[in-house]
Amino acid sequence: MTDDDQTLVLRAKDDDVTAYEELYRRHVGRIFALCRRLTKDHDTAEDLTQDAFVQAWRKLGDFRGDSAFGSWLYRIAANIALSHLRSQKHFTQSLEDDDLPAHRETTGLQIGLEQAIANLPDGARTVFVLFAIEGHTHDEIAGLLGIAQGSSKAQLHRARTLLKAALLADDSNQTPEDGVQ
Amino acid sequence: MEHDSHDEFDMLLAREVRGLDREIQPDRNLWVGIARRIGDHPQRRWRGRERWLPYGVAASLAIAVTSLVLNLIGVVDTASPEQPMPSELTASLDQLGADHASRRAPMLATFRAVNASLDQNTRDELYRNLEIMARARSEIEAQVRDNPQDRELVSSLLRLQQWELRLLSEDYASPGNTL
Structure with missing residues (x-):
């Protein structure tokens, strides 16, 4: 019989590293996906994922089971990833910047949604990932990023506009060339 | 498209x-x-802390109760001469005591169950402090009955009731518990 997270957490609190490894295997995919989408850099996302699991291990004594372990771990990872982003000089500027860039993303290359999201400016990408993929509200995002709710909404609008341009360009780029030598 | x-x-x-x-x-x-x-970077070591945490809590409570009692002595010394207690005040005080007792009883049962895993000495220390608080509450209640106009006494009684309930709501057996 497989142990549930709660049992594994209790064992991990008792210094059972094997139990913690099992928790890692169960949750690493979600944590890495969050870090990678927020940072758009694979190596950085791997480092941040490691940081999140190490920090969670160290704080395991604080975890009292009021929420699911996965949710608790997710919050730690989100804070670590957002702290990393905030330490980047251009990130804060990007959050405040409401102007659309001059279609630098709409290159007409083969762009999937994942790539189009990665190509968004930092502020717009972060808000879009947190809102549309991770399911946070604007209120929560404003708290996480230290911005006004209005800024969060503006960044989401900006992200949608840029994604639309990128994906439509991608789509129209494929159609006319089909069958052309 | x-x-x-x-x-x-x-x-x-x-x-x-x-x-x-x-x-x-x-x-x-x-x-x-x-x-x-x-x-x-091993986990924070809570076990050592678990052993002394309840004593720390107990010591803090003892200091708080002592301060309160000392404060009360000053209040009582300067209080106006005893006056007969109006029947409405008596009824209110009875109601206050009854409400507190009805909240305290189930919390005490939960407190005993939650903290059952603590060692005997620690539990004895916690229960001894609960008794101190209960005695202090009874004494303050008696003072309030004697000095019904004294708002400071009434607020002290309410504060002590809250402390008591807060202590009973704590799970000292859980790692990482802090006040």
């Missing part, structure tokens, strides 16, 4: 987003690095 409106695109986008992988696996096996680092 034509999109006539923002709405249509937003619906399409939402559908595409729902189709994204919720999980992405890293290329590297990150566990190796994590295992090495958690070896270097």
